[in-house]
Amino acid sequence: EARIAACSGSFDPVTYGHLDIFARAAQLYDEVWVAVFHNASKNALFSVEERVELLKETTADLPNVRVASFQGLVVDFCQKHGAAVLVRGVRAASDFDYELQMAQMNYGLAGIETVFIPTNPLYSFLSSSMVKDVTKWGGDVSSHVPEIVQSRLIERLRQE
Numbered sequence: 001e002a003r004i005a006a007c008s009g010s011f012d013p014v015t016y017g018h019l020d021i022f023a024r025a026a027q028l029y030d031e032v033w034v035a036v037f038h039n040a041s042k043n044a045l046f047s048v049e050e051r052v053e054l055l056k057e058t059t060a061d062l063p064n065v066r067v068a069s070f071q072g073l074v075v076d077f078c079q080k081h082g083a084a085v086l087v088r089g090v091r092a093a094s095d096f097d098y099e100l101q102m103a104q105m106n107y108g109l110a111g112i113e114t115v116f117i118p119t120n121p122l123y124s125f126l127s128s129s130m131v132k133d134v135t136k137w138g139g140d141v142s143s144h145v146p147e148i149v150q151s152r153l154i155e156r157l158r159q160e
């Protein structure tokens with residue numbers, strides 16, 4: 001019986017912090033589904049299609065990692081893909097309150113367990129929103145995101 005996990009987020013855009021979590025989850029589970037949240041409500045910089053495409057390109061080296069978008073409850077995504085576990089990266093104690101609430105809710109809703117992976121300290125300050133802001137004002141984010149992501153960010157944020 002394959003052990004399948006899901007990693008959910010908006011990934012607007014994917015960073016090395018996310019990719020580190022995916023790679024480590026892919027070591028722990030037979031299959032990992034990266035679940036891209038449509039989050040139509042929040043004004044994402046990249047469309048869900050662009051976010052899915054960047055994730056597929058940047059996880060191409062992980063053979064047991066799949067990418068798909070979803071709307072609604074993450075537990076429904078898990079049940080659809082046979083994932084019994086949600087994997088979440090935790091960067092700092094400040095992440096934990098919200099993560100704990102969501103984990104308890106998701107277990108209550110559908111018996112989906114949550115596994116927390118402490119982020120590599122290298123990336124514990126990293127967030128997609130910071131990467132967007134730094135790129136917008138001319139900063140170099142090449143140590144925080146893959147080259148393809150940086151070029152899409154520049155293309156999108158620096159209207160010459």
Ligand SMILES: O=C(O)c1ccc2[nH]nc(Br)c2c1
Binds near residue numbers: 089
């Ligand atoms: O990029 C973000 O906003 C973000 C949020 C929450 C997160 N937990 N673990 C990681 Br890696 C991570 C990244």
